[in-house]
Amino acid sequence: MSAVGKKPLIGILGGIGSGKSTAAKEFGKLGCAVIEADRIAHDALNKPAVRKELTGLFGREICDSTGRIDHTKLAEIVFADVEKLSLLNKIVHPLVLREAENLIRRHNNDSSIPAIVLDMPLLIEVGWDKRCDRLIYVECDSRLRAERAKKTGFLDYKQQRIRENFQISLDTKRTVADNTIDNNSDFSELVRQIAVIFSDIIDR
Numbered sequence: 001m002s003a004v005g006k007k008p009l010i011g012i013l014g015g016i017g018s019g020k021s022t023a024a025k026e027f028g029k030l031g032c033a034v035i036e037a038d039r040i041a042h043d044a045l046n047k048p049a050v051r052k053e054l055t056g057l058f059g060r061e062i063c064d065s066t067g068r069i070d071h072t073k074l075a076e077i078v079f080a081d082v083e084k085l086s087l088l089n090k091i092v093h094p095l096v097l098r099e100a101e102n103l104i105r106r107h108n109n110d111s112s113i114p115a116i117v118l119d120m121p122l123l124i125e126v127g128w129d130k131r132c133d134r135l136i137y138v139e140c141d142s143r144l145r146a147e148r149a150k151k152t153g154f155l156d157y158k159q160q161r162i163r164e165n166f167q168i169s170l171d172t173k174r175t176v177a178d179n180t181i182d183n184n185s186d187f188s189e190l191v192r193q194i195a196v197i198f199s200d201i202i203d204r
């Protein structure tokens with residue numbers, strides 16, 4: 001059992017399709033609390049006040065037939081225009097960070113949780129890397145990342161590159177990381193590496 005109080009905060013870094021969320025889930029299986037920024041953002045987009053503001057900025061075409069925000073349509077608009085992406089981030093980021101703060105506070109008060117993992121694509125961009133006790137970079141070559149992204153039906157190679165152009169470079173992420181996980185091999189190897197790193201974090 002972990003004591004109530006500040007838990008180690010683990011930030012996951014890597015490119016799109018590298019396996020960041022998979023790595024985060026494996027830490028979750030070891031008992032860690034996982035904070036998924038994308039899930040928080042998706043929930044935030046459909047809060048009535050946020051939806052109203054977004055449709056006012058980007059038009060009703062960002063909604064699906066039920067009136068909810070269509071994430072694919074919204075992404076097509078904002079990732080084609082840096083100013084529009086900035087507008088979206090100014091609306092959504094504060095909501096995501098506020099909810100992440102609430103979750104960190106709650107998890108710190110849970111004695112059953114040994115550590116907290118941040119699965120946050122823009123971790124460095126919002127300055128939260130400085131809050132982390134451990135930064136872990138998930139290494140994966142571009143060809144394999146593109147295959148994985150395409151297989152999920154999420155992004156093609158061109159879309160992947162466009163989105164990564166709006167993020168801190170992979171070289172920078174790799175440089176600031178305390179540990180690197182090689183995710184170019186099989187799943188069991190990923191699990192093994194995570195177990196080793198987790199043990200090191202908890203034993204400190």
